[in-house]
Amino acid sequence: MEITNFNMYKKKWNIESETVIKPGLESIQKALGKLGNPQNKHRVIHVAGTNGKGSTIAFLSTLAKEHGLSYGTFTSPSIVDVHDQIQLNGQNVTEQQMDEAFRKMQEAGLSGMLTDFELLTVVAFLVFEGIQLDLVFIETGMGGRLDSTNVMERSIAVIPSISIDHTSFLGDTIEKISWHKAGIIKANSKLIIGALSERARNVVYQVGKEQNAQILEFEKNFFIQENTYTFGKATFKDLHPQMLGKHQLSNMALAITALIESGVPLKESIVQHAVRKASLLGRMEKVDDTVYFDGAHNEASIDALVETIKDVFPNKNIHFIVGILKDKDYLYMLRKLEEVASSFRFVNFNHERALPASILYKHCLHNEKSITKDISKIHFKNNANSDITIVTGSLYFITELRTKIVK
Structure with missing residues (x-):
């Protein structure tokens, strides 16, 4: 599927890429290597899962913004066109910033090396590289393990949910799909998960163990009870997200926990304001x-x-x-x-x-x-x-x- 207004830049800078989906990291890792590996320049929170990715990043973004942090986001699919998939402090990437990224890719000789989504992922990392950011929030395109976003040396991983989807690429069982999602866990890192089914949870914990990762689980390590969030010594009361649905309380809790684990000092009054303000196009x-x-x-x-x-x-x-x-x-x-x-x-x-x-x-x-x-x-x-x-x-x-x- 063509990414709206993306071909305009490809044509302008004479860079070719394929529109097909090709799971795998070899091509994009090679391309990023030619550019000095910009994906490793920032602290990253990487979000995979079947549902809840966009909502979790919406909470992350608003919490970061209201606490005065600078941040970048890379999400998919586009809502209007390619520019809203890459954002800096809540603002769409500009044509000038896109052009600068394409110029660098042209000089590095990336034409013909990548698929469209791989190329766009490289654009996102190049845009982020040129700006001093406190945090970067990355959403997987599909799956996780072989998704083109899974190229950082280190990141905090977040998985809100796992269910059956994209079976032609990820497999037809919860176990196979969970293995793909859990592939974003980095060695000696942290993983934050929502309430997963037992079958999904078992796979995720096994992969986490293999990676020597610390796993923090909703309703086991951190909680939402009567609109109060608790995690260790952290307590935030009176949290009322405007995004409708009980599942949004879980996504909100995941985002708060991920920021705490990233070392962000959160203030209760700001958290209360941020979660009321957080919203996402196309989700209720x-x-x-x-x-x-x-x-x-x-x-x-x-x-x-x-x-x-x-x-x-x-x-x-x-x-x-x-x-x-x-x-x-x-x-x-x-x-x-x-x-x-x-x-x-x-x-x-x-x-x-x-x-x-x-x-x-x-x-x-x-x-x-x-x-x-x-x-x-x-x-x-x-x-x-x-x-x-x-x-x-x-x-x-x-x-x-x-x-x-x-x-």
């Missing part, structure tokens, strides 16, 4: 009084979405606008959403892996359902105060809808 994002965008795209994230709806909107009519990729378990997603749905609208969107809306319509068991073939024809209009519209199924779908509908 309120775009209107009664309209939310949520990029739930696999079993675990759909489960979390439905749980959040039951918890936050127990007496509301829920109208879903849905676009899903064809390699997802859309039958499971439909069955879960049907538990809380008042109606469905299935949408065709522009992605090479998009599932036709007609297939979703055919397999949906709800009586109130329709198809929208043209995404630009979607409008948000609820009939009553008791109506809530939720756009979901894929971050790619939400991204396209945002660019065409949301002003």
